[in-house]
Each structure stands twice: as structure tokens, then as C-alpha cells.
Amino acid sequence: MRKRESKESDARYRGLLEAAPDAMVVVDQGGAIVLLNVQAEKQFGYRRDELIGQQVTNIIPVGFAERLIADGTRSAAEALSQHIGTGIELSALRKDGSEFPIEIMLSPLESAEGILVTAAIRDITVRRAAAEHLVRMEERYRGLLEAAPDAMVVVNTTGEIVLLNVQAEKQFGYRRDELLGQKVTSIIPLGFAERLVADAQRSEQDALEQQIGTGLELLALRKDGSEFPIEIMLSPLTSIEGMLVTAAIRDISARKKAEVHLQDKVDELRRSNQELTHFADIASHDLQEPLRMVSSFIQLLARRYKGKLDSDADEFIGYAVDGVTRMQRLLQDLLIYSRVGTKGKELIETSSERALSHALANLGRVIADSGAVVTHDPLPDVLADHIQLIQLFQNLVANAIKYQKPGVPIVHVSAAKGQGDEWTFSVKDNGLGIEPQYFDRIFGMFQRLHKREDFTGTGIGLAICKKIVERHGGCISVESQLDQGSTFRFGLVGSAS
């Protein structure tokens, strides 16, 4: 009966032992293995009979047997209280000689054979690897943080600095321990902490969406009290400590300085440009006054004394009249040129067809005298300064008529819809044409391709056209072949309707 009971309980224990998830090894005080389960066989690569009676140091060379001896000097109760529940990490040895990390839990049990020690042994290869991985990852992240070119400061939602990198130390002039736990307002007084509060009132998702990639420009404060401009990029991150905000902080002093420098340059350029246009305006206007005197009196001289002095005098006066007349025309054109910029009106919806008719009316006499045939397609409404558009058409049509071969000048004006609301206007003639190497030059100031005896002109007409078109945001170009006529094209923006 007793024997049976003992057998039954034996079987029950054995069942328990075998069902345990860990390798179980029971060792006596002498360090000999008295019992083990199937998991232990598997883990160590031995058959059961190869281990029973063997010293436990065969499978756990260091750290276990010593403990047994130590325990032997203590009372069982002491040993018991000390060991239950403590996991010791040791190295285990398989039959094939390979090592693996284990965690071992000891629990002494008193038996008829004296105090035995049950060891639950867990292979922690995977866990160890995971832990090592974690450490490596953390090192890597720390490395990343430290290697970042920007100062990085991680702040919790109450505005306390929880992490920072070496760049942050450098930029703000603090040692790390001086900043950890401090309020972020001590280095960024305004604009950052407020944002954290605002973020706390928003959902994390909102905050996240709103802040990733947004650069804020703020002022930062060094330990020595000096201020410097920063650009700060925030990215919220959720951690076990709640939401944290990582701030990448860049010192933008140099950029700010460059910006200020650039702005100064722009201002300076604008000023000098203004002065220049003003100068051209004043100069051409004020120069006209004395020139009017020279011109008027030279003409009076010519009128009254022609044929009354000698032939040299007549010739000299003739050159003087010619020169002064040309000078007047130059000044007038220069004035028109400079006023394209200074006296231009707002660009409003304008009928380009009406502007062309206006220009043709102004050219009435030129057209009649030359017998030119000027035609046009229906033309669109565009955004333009009406007066300047008239001037543009007038100059181009006048040129088309002027630079002609013998015969009837034929000029056609058309417009083609381009991309979006762009219109490309064409003024096509059957005139002399232009050699390609002069295509760019003709739009420059005072550029002429013909001798004055052949064609009069100041060489400003096309420069004025270019300036008008550019003021309207377009480009002007020419396409031509010698003796094949020319087509001048320019772009204007159509009005919405």
C-alpha cells in the first residue's frame, strides 16, 4: 500500500518534471546529478544514463558546484531562503563541447538522501542575443544622436530636457548634467515650450502631422547669456515615459547673416536701379532743355543765313542741324525707354486688338506713304498696360514697314494660344530680314544694323519693345532670314475671361 502510494507519487513527480518547460537537473550535495528530465537531455545533448551520477560540472563547469559547497556550510533553511527565485546566469556545456548561456533557478529540497538541489535551467541564447541587440541598438542610436550635425534635445511634455547630444552641449555652452532635468525654456526662452503645451492639447496624431518637417525659427540662449538664431525641427515620439519631443536645433547665425547681407545687396541694387532710372529720366529731360536752345538757334541760323555766308558755313550749319536733331531724337527715345519702367501703369485686362488699331492709327501717315498692307487676325484680351501695348505694336509695325525692299510692305499681326493663359503674338513682314548673328543684338540699346544714310533711327526702338514685353513678364524674339522677311514674337498673359 505504502509502496504503491510512493510509486504513484513518484510517477506524479516524474510527470511534473518531464512536463516542465525548462531543463531540470537535481543534484546532491556532492555535486552529482541524481535526476534530470528530457529537456535537460535535449539541451545538453546527452542521454539520461550518460549524465546520471556524473558531476554537474560536466554540464555547468563554473558557478553551480561552488554554490552547492557554499550552501553546504549554511543551514538548509538559509540556503532555501537565499535561492528560491533567484536566477543566476551561467555558461553551460553541451556534450559536443559547445557553450551556451543559461539562466539557472535553484531550489533546495530536503530528501531522505539529504539536501538535494533542483536546478531549473533555461537556455537564454535567444534572450541574451536580444539583450545584446538592444544594447547595440541603443549604442547605435546614441551614436546617431551624437553624430547628428545638429544639436539634439529631447524634451518631455512638461518641458524638461531628458536627453541631449554633444552638439547641444557645444551650442548652448552647458555640460550635459547642467541641462538634464532643466526646463527647455532656459535654452530656448520662447516659442518651443508653448508649442509643447499646445501639442499636449492636441491628439498625438495631430501633433505629429503638424510638426514633422516644420522648421521654426527661434532665438536660443547660451549659458553665457548670449543669444543666437536657431532653426528648430520638432518630431514627437512616443515612449514609455509618454510623449517626448525630439528637437533638432541648428544654429543659423551664418545663414541669418548671409540673409541680411543678401537683403542689403538687394536693397542696394534696388536703390541704385531706382537712381539709375531716375537719372535717365532727369538726364534726358534736363538735357533736352539746353538742346532745345541749340537746336532752335541753329535752325534759325540755317533759315536766315543759308546762302548768305559762304558754302563752308552752309555745310557746317547743315552738320550741326543734323547732329542736334539726332541728339534730340536719342534723348526722346531714351526718355521713353526709361519711362517704360518708371511711368508704367498697372497691368489690366486690355484688348490687344484695340491697342493694335490705335497703333495703326498713329502710323496712319507712315502706312499711307509706304503703301503698306497691314492685316491682322482676331486678337485676344490680355493683361497689359494699354499705352505700352500700343507703343509695342507701333514700334514693331513701324520697323516692319521701315526695313523694306522695294515693293509693297506686307505686315501681318497674329496671336496663338500657348501653354496655360499665355499668348504668343507675331508681327510678320516681308522685308529685308535679319542675319541670325544679329538676332540678340538688335534688342540692345543703340544697336543699329544699317547705315544712317539708308535708315534713320536711334537704335532704341526694339530695346523699348524688349523692356515693355519684359515688364509684362514675357519674352521677345525674332525669327528671320536675310531677304525673307522677319517675324517678331512676344508673349503676353491672357486675361481670365
Add this chain to the structure above:
Amino acid sequence: MTKGLIGDNGMPIQVLLVEDSPGDVRLTQEAFREANVAIQVHIASDGVEAMEFLRQQGRHAQSPRPDLILLDLNLPRMDGREVLAAIKADDGLKSIPTVILTTSEAEADIVRSYRLQANSYLTKPVQLDAFEGLVKSINDFWLTRAKLPKNWQRV
């Protein structure tokens, strides 16, 4: 003598030209001569002198009352705008037609002159022919066609 040489009262027509540029003075005189009108052109070379002439003060005590004033705007001492304002504020002078003859094409000058009751505003053309044409038309309109108050009708 053709009509226009003599005013309705039988006296020669008197024009006061207020102009500081001797060249312009001479040009205007020549242009009036081209227009073949033997009018008497008096010259004041600045605004102060113009007012002295009109008010017969100082060395202008014996000056005649002009039938027409040609007034430049940019003048030393007292400029044309002030002269115009003074003339039109003076009951004795405001009936004299005052024509602005200037190089200024500024809209502000034009508006201001008419507000001050200038009788017309003319700009000096750059070309001699055009200038002569302008003086001729001043003569044709103001000194020939327009009926002006008689010289002795002082208020």
C-alpha cells in the same frame, strides 16, 4: 497795318512774357516776329519782377497793363505758380488772360495751374517749327480772335 497789330482801344497789343531763359525770350520774340505781329513784348525774368511790372512798382512804375501774360512755371525767387496765384487773387489783375508756357508736362502742374484759374496751359515744343506754330496760334487766338477787356477798364 493788319488787324491784330492794334488793340480795340487803338493802342499796340502789350504782352508780358515772364521767362528767365534769355534764349526762350529771344525765341518767343522771334516767333512773334515770324507771326508777323508787331506786338510789344515786355519781359520779366522772374516772378518778383513780374508782380512789380503788373503792379507798376519800382522801375516798372510806367509800365503798361498787358493784354496777355505768358507765364513760365519754373522761375527764380517767386515761381510761376505763386505768380499765377497772386494774379488771380488780385481783383485788378485777374481779368488779364494768363497763359502758362512751360516745358513741364507734369500732370500735377497742369491740374494745379487750371485750379489756379490759368486761362490755358501750353508746353514748349522741342522743335523750332512747332514752337513757332504755337506762338502763332497764341497770336491767332488770344490776340486776334479772343475779345479781351479794354485796357482802360480797370476795376
